[in-house]
Amino acid sequence: MANNHKALQPSILVVDDELSVRDSLSKWFKEDGYRVGTAENANRALSLMNEGPWDVMLLDIKMPGMDGLELQKRLKEIDKDALIIIITAFAAVDTAVQALKEGAFDYITKPVDPDHLTHLVQNAFRAKKLTDENWRLRQQMSELSGADEIVGESPQMQKVIDLARTVAQTDTTVMIRGESGTGKELVARTIHANSSRKYFPIITVNCGAVPETLLESELFGHEKGAFTGAQYRRKGKFEMADGGTVFLDEIGTISQKMQVQLLRVLETKQFTRVGGNEMISSDFRIICATNRDLEAAIADRSFREDLYYRLNVFTIFIPPLRERRVDIPPLVNHFVKKYAASMSKPTIDIDPEAMDLLIRNRWPGNVRELENVIERAMVLAKPPVIRPEDLPFQMSQIQEQNSPQNDLLTSWEKIHIEKVLQKMGWNITRSAEALGIDRVTLYSKISKYGLKRP
Amino acid sequence: MSSILIVAISPIDRSLLDPLVEPLTRAFGPRVEVSRSQTLEGSFAFNVSRNQYGSTPLISALLDRFDDFDGRILGVTSGDLFVPVLTYVFGEAQLDGKVAVVSSHRLNDELYGLGADRKLLHLRLLKESVHELGHTFGLLHCNDYLCVMHSSTGVEEIDMKTERLCPECRGKLVSNTAG
Secondary structure (H helix, E strand, C coil), X not given: CHHHHHHHCCEEEEECCCHHHHHHHHHHHHHCCCEEEEECCHHHHHHHHHHCCXXXXXXXXXXXXXXXXXXXXXXXXXXXXXXXXXXXXXXXXXXXXXXXXXXXXXXXXXXXXXXXHHHHHHHHHHHHHHHHHHHHHHHHHHHHHHCCCCCCCCHHHHHHHHHHHHHHCCCCCEEEEECCXXXXXXXXXXXXXXXXXXXXXXXXXXXXXXXXXXXXXXXXXXXXXXXXXXXXXXXXXXXXXXXXXXXXXXXXXXXXXXXXXXHHHHHHCEXXXXXXXCEEECCCEEEEEECCCHHHHHHCCCCCHHHHHHHCCXXXXXXXXXXXXXXXXHHHHHHXXXXXXXXXXXXXXXXXXXXXXXXHCCCCCHHHHHHHHHHHHHHHCCCCEECHHHCCCCHHHHHHHHCCCCCCHHHHHHHHHHHHHHHCCCCHHHHHXXXXXXXXXXXXXXXXXXXXXX | CCCEEEEEXXXXXXXXXXXXXXXXXXXXXXXXXXXXXXXXXXXXXXXXXXCEEEHHXXXXXXXXXXXXXXCEEEEEECCCEECCCECCECEEECCCCCEXXXXXXXXXXXXXXXXXXXXXXXXXXHHHHHHHHHHHCCCCCCCCXXXXXXXXXXXXXXXXXXXXXXXXXXXXXXXXXXX
């Protein structure tokens, strides 16, 4: 309760080596209802940054040791949006002008007219409010616009979209599974954007990309001095996501120690910062993703079973692109439009032969790889059309990818039937027609080759 | 509610003091009086280079002088007051403390090139007295521009507000003084 009050109360930090200036400004601002901190020198001011955030900071230019200009630079390194008002004597106006050039909000000369001081501080708070509001709106915009539309006409992807929209209305933990590049983060963002948490942030943590030693601090934050180099307190991702969603990507990579800590946080929604004792509560929803076989990881004891059951409440599986080739043409058109807009190019058509190549490629990197190929083609292509030579692979390579490991006729037949089934979205009647066989024969071949609907 | 003692600080136009008693009694309580026997000589707080009196040393001196007094002290002077970082102040108070000082110097319309207006001067001094005493009872600045606790840095703003506390500040005053 006290902390909430502290966060809501507008605050001012006064840094001046003269006690009388600190006292009179402190009293003046306290009567206005501000939370006021005072520091007699730059070092004390820097240490008080841990008691922040300070909405407005008043810095004396001339102080023993580190002067106001240097302090301003240091403060801006810690908080680039820090709103700083320089206090100076008439003789130092040149230095104040220098401070303005380096990002100070304004300066006042001692002694200051009370009316001027009141209006200046009011203006500073108004500017601070606008900056904060602007930042919040940008965040919200990026969250909303970041939730790109999921493109996919295949029955498999329609099912993914339905599941995402349904589970979005709840607070259930979601596990998204699928090969690398299938669009797991996009599905997570779609869930967030369709949930009641959409006006709060979605915070992504790529567990596999953060070194094990830093992951704990990344997730839970740390207190000043928690480890070498931790000069200031830092909030963790769980704290930042209060009200919103935490998306834990590559959850299968986290260590046993982190698995225990994560399990505890998921059960209590409470944690302490690294090196701290204060219990922090945060209201967040968890969405996680992995391309790892977690069941196998449980069997070899590298992933905790209790954490698995805590995370695996509602699973969405995104099939690889090669199992839903009907999605390739709309995805290609989507990426062409996207890059035409960002590269300020006219919309470019796809040559049918090039589209055929794109449909038949195996896409081990899935949608991400397809997007990269289209972006590259958009750079190379000469409008108005993308031709086969604008693609980084040719038909011969695709045929090699799709070839069986031996020359047996049955191996070729299996691949061909699977390809036709995928092309027809596993519509048995249409697939049988395309193959020139009846439906019963097709069923028996599906059974013989062990083909399964994705 | 504790009693309030009004103390003259030289230089002072003594005729300003008695008219404060009745309205301050209405605002704060039954026992408000002007000290007849005690006057604080303000010259020690005079700053030659600024040609003003430091309000903070005046507060310290009143605290020492009335150490045994169990109530609020309102020091009133006709001298121009300042704190080091500001060009002037109409008054200063110990927030949630014992002593407040106010100055009539900048409340006088003659200082602004206008004709003397004693009635207006009395009213302005009353507003600033209630305002600074309000701080000694723990009241902060109020957003209601009619409330006497609204912050004023010019006489025009003092004239806009009333000499009364808004209901919210009145409630806080009662709650702060209940214990």
